[in-house]
Amino acid sequence: MDRRRMPALGACVLGSLLAACRGPQDYLRPIGAEERVAVLGSAALIGSGLVALLVIAVLAWVTFRRRGSFSEHGAIDEAAERQGVPLVKLWGLLLPALALFVAFIATLFVMRALPGSDAADCQPGTDDGSDIQVYGHQWWFEVKYTFAEPSQNVTTATEIHVPVGRAMNVALQSRDVIHSFWIPKLHGKVDMLPERVNHLRLEATEPGIYEGECAEYCGVQHAHMRLRVIAEPPAAYALWLESQRRPAPEPQEARLSLGKRTFEQSACGLCHTVRGSDAHGQVGPDLTHVASRGRIAGGAFPNDTATLAAWIVHAQELKPGAQMPDLPQFTGEQLTALTLYLRNNI
Numbered sequence: 001m002d003r004r005r006m007p008a009l010g011a012c013v014l015g016s017l018l019a020a021c022r023g024p025q026d027y028l029r030p031i032g033a034e035e036r037v038a039v040l041g042s043a044a045l046i047g048s049g050l051v052a053l054l055v056i057a058v059l060a061w062v063t064f065r066r067r068g069s070f071s072e073h074g075a076i077d078e079a080a081e082r083q084g085v086p087l088v089k090l091w092g093l094l095l096p097a098l099a100l101f102v103a104f105i106a107t108l109f110v111m112r113a114l115p116g117s118d119a120a121d122c123q124p125g126t127d128d129g130s131d132i133q134v135y136g137h138q139w140w141f142e143v144k145y146t147f148a149e150p151s152q153n154v155t156t157a158t159e160i161h162v163p164v165g166r167a168m169n170v171a172l173q174s175r176d177v178i179h180s181f182w183i184p185k186l187h188g189k190v191d192m193l194p195e196r197v198n199h200l201r202l203e204a205t206e207p208g209i210y211e212g213e214c215a216e217y218c219g220v221q222h223a224h225m226r227l228r229v230i231a232e233p234p235a236a237y238a239l240w241l242e243s244q245r246r247p248a249p250e251p252q253e254a255r256l257s258l259g260k261r262t263f264e265q266s267a268c269g270l271c272h273t274v275r276g277s278d279a280h281g282q283v284g285p286d287l288t289h290v291a292s293r294g295r296i297a298g299g300a301f302p303n304d305t306a307t308l309a310a311w312i313v314h315a316q317e318l319k320p321g322a323q324m325p326d327l328p329q330f331t332g333e334q335l336t337a338l339t340l341y342l343r344n345n346i
């Protein structure tokens, strides 16, 4: 590489690292119960950093302190050597053991204070709906809310809504390969496995949108497997649940009706469900209320009319390898109607 470019490259790397410090996925500044983990982590980092500095200082002191060569000293003074043994016992054994013991006890306290992640705490359908199942797919997240009364169940994708201040039981599983569920500001990574359910408790103590993603390489579009947690006041959350339970709005004009018919009669309905229509596909995301989501295509793109139309026709160019095929067969009128119909599914 051209040496003159080195400073620019260095500034670029440093800039990216610093920018990453305050991003939306800043795991060093979590909120809620995870804050305790961050405090413990910082304390451990500072403590071990100080010890490392001390060791380096002692090493430097020993290295540069001239005590002459072996030939100058003659025979090794065994009595003087033995004097050093208690020093080694204290600094090399006792103090590290003590430090590790303190760190161990502090870790136990932090673990106890975290919301429980026992499977026993997470029996589905036991209360008013704090049970969420998240399934990893190549390459999107399916989200189901399960209630004691099955008619109250809600299925969505790419976004998890939670009420602020309430720990939610989340059950994680995969429909295909191994994925990993990670909302850096709220929780550590948890694997999503095909044949085993993992559990966690998700709690946001402040309203906001928390970005997350798949954290285990799962194929070519792993980097485009994103999700977000939307934490809102309990009343807003209840309203959202209520709106998601309703079937998709019935088209009120001819173009929307054409869109619905096109959706039902083309390939769309084979893979996607829209409740309130004849489309019951189970391969792709449930699109009953797709217009209420901020992003499409597993979180890869913004959810607007132009992007949605482009996604319908050119999915393989936008997200190569995704299960969604290119659908170039629609006439302009059909595509416009289809897009408007989906944009109307609020």
Ligand code: CUA
Pocket (backbone or CB within 6 Å): 136, 137, 139, 178, 179, 180, 214, 215, 216, 217, 218, 219, 222, 223, 225
């Ligand atoms: Cu799913 Cu990476």
